[in-house]
Amino acid sequence: MSEYKVHIINTGKVRIEPELAFGGDHCSTPKAASFSIKKSPKISLPVNVFLLETLDKLILLDTGWDRSMSPNGVFDKKTQIKSLGSSLLYHVNQGVVPKGMTASEQVDKLGIKSSDIDYVVISHLDCDHADGLRQFKDAMVARSEYEYAKKHLYIRFKKKWWDGMDLNLYDWNDNQGPFGRSYDLLGDKSIELINIQGHTAE
Numbered sequence: 001m002s003e004y005k006v007h008i009i010n011t012g013k014v015r016i017e018p019e020l021a022f023g024g025d026h027c028s029t030p031k032a033a034s035f036s037i038k039k040s041p042k043i044s045l046p047v048n049v050f051l052l053e054t055l056d057k058l059i060l061l062d063t064g065w066d067r068s069m070s071p072n073g074v075f076d077k078k079t080q081i082k083s084l085g086s087s088l089l090y091h092v093n094q095g096v097v098p099k100g101m102t103a104s105e106q107v108d109k110l111g112i113k114s115s116d117i118d119y120v121v122i123s124h125l126d127c128d129h130a131d132g133l134r135q136f137k138d139a140m141v142a143r144s145e146y147e148y149a150k151k152h153l154y155i156r157f158k159k160k161w162w163d164g165m166d167l168n169l170y171d172w173n174d175n176q177g178p179f180g181r182s183y184d185l186l187g188d189k190s191i192e193l194i195n196i197q198g199h200t201a202e
């Protein structure tokens with residue numbers, strides 16, 4: 001019998017230009033931000049978070065959208081701009097989280113209090129991963145991701161998504177994965193956070 005249980009939790013959708021997800025290293029910023037004259041049909045992608053249950057730990061990977069993105073469970077331009085604190089990001093991505101589907105609402109439904117989660121780990125600080133941070137009391141993110149976000153405030157990231165939170169920064173302390181950088185979360189090599197580069201600079 002497996003010692004781990006993984007809950008894949010869908011917390012709504014993000015609608016973007018295909019260029020943003022699939023533009024690769026040569027991603028065109030105007031095209032990805034929907035400012036290009038040559039527009040492609042936008043695509044909707046699921047915004048998923050993952051709750052890992054071990055024998056004695058609860059670990060949440062990413063937080064998805066905050067309820068303030070869609071107070072009524074439907075797409076709402078005005079409240080999205082308010083939730084993210086950026087009208088520029090409205091052009092880059094449009095998010096929606098139906099009623100009952102934020103990470104904390106669904107964790108509640110599983111009978112778990114958000115305060116019982118031992119580690120909230122953020123893979124990177126883009127809005128579809130970090131907007132929902134305020135649903136939880138603290139979270140951890142790689143220092144390299146935090147430094148990258150700090151360098152790109154106003155364009156891609158907003159400090160308000162994590163401002164006032166107890167954000168714990170970790171440094172890579174192991175060498176697993178394709179880039180030889182990982183973090184041994186529990187200190188016993190049972191769970192490794194693997195660094196995968198390309199989407200952010202790190």
Ligand SMILES: [Zn+2]
Nearest residue numbers: 124126129199
């Ligand atoms: Zn991202």
